[in-house]
Amino acid sequence: MLQNHLQLTCKLMSDHRQPTPAESLIAAQGGRITRTRVAVLDVLLAADQSLTHDEIAAALAAQGIKHDRVTLYRTLDWLVDVGVAHKMAGDDRARRFGVAASGPHEHAHFHCDRCGKVVCLEGLQPAVAVNLPGGYQLDRAELVLHGACPSCGKDV
Amino acid sequence: MLQNHLQLTCKLMSDHRQPTPAESLIAAQGGRITRTRVAVLDVLLAADQSLTHDEIAAALAAQGIKHDRVTLYRTLDWLVDVGVAHKMAGDDRARRFGVAASGPHEHAHFHCDRCGKVVCLEGLQPAVAVNLPGGYQLDRAELVLHGACPSCGKDV
């Protein structure tokens, strides 16, 4: 933690400014604050749904932030590895990434089966009455609710 | 239903035999009884876990059943479309397929994070205390429990 603070001070002292939320998050994981990481986190933090690699790439391109396809993959993997982001394998072939605005990633998700959107349902955890067969060791439960999102539900 | 019965009688009358479980299942969906479909269903019905496309292909090959890669994809998709099988997108890049031995596919799954196995937990449904935000229409809940399976749990 002390070390993370020091990491942040270097760049910030030269810039004479406060760390952005994205920068703080990155530094808190002991990672270097780079253009791509900050931009990706900004995109994910601003999104109200999980985004695919392509959607994030488009968002970066729209901001004029040049980046390589592979770098984006690696950046997203890193965010997942350190626990800042979550990765969801959907029914389509694309994985979707998101960050929980508050704290660690322990919440359910809603998947719209019509438009494919995935949103985080923070504050909703399943009361799983688990009767696991013997020998299985439970680590965590992943709950995905399927149905229609507000925009898709209207046009029924 | 009458039609499905008739479909089955044709092939069976010439063979002078009873329909296998796989054949019944296929006919009940109004599909034609083909070598690949029967063999795939046999494999899935006999499996105690969900299988990837590759694993199923290997099983067919072991039985000497010749088939095309694409045909297997299409067969699996068909089984999922008619509701006989389920498709799970795991964290690795492969989808896994399985059939619930009994009835429709309304149960939780256990995913071993060490060996990647996925098993159906029939008879376990989440008591989801759902407080969905307004506008979301719930269709079904998908619950995946993560942890270590009996074989992987031993070597801790």
Place this chain on the structure above:
DNA sequence: GCGCAAATGCTACTATGTTGCAAAACCATC
């Protein structure tokens, strides 16, 4: 058996993700 719709086999193609390695960027230290 006959004929037609459904299913298959082939080939080529797309989408998504990975690997290895040299160049560039970050940042702790001076």
Place this chain on the structure above:
DNA sequence: GATGGTTTTGCAACATAGTAGCATTTGCGC
């Protein structure tokens, strides 16, 4: 504010999983 070691990036090639079009074969109602 420069320096140097380490992390991160860019590039090019590769790998894997799935899809599309179309001619051929097969299942099955008759």
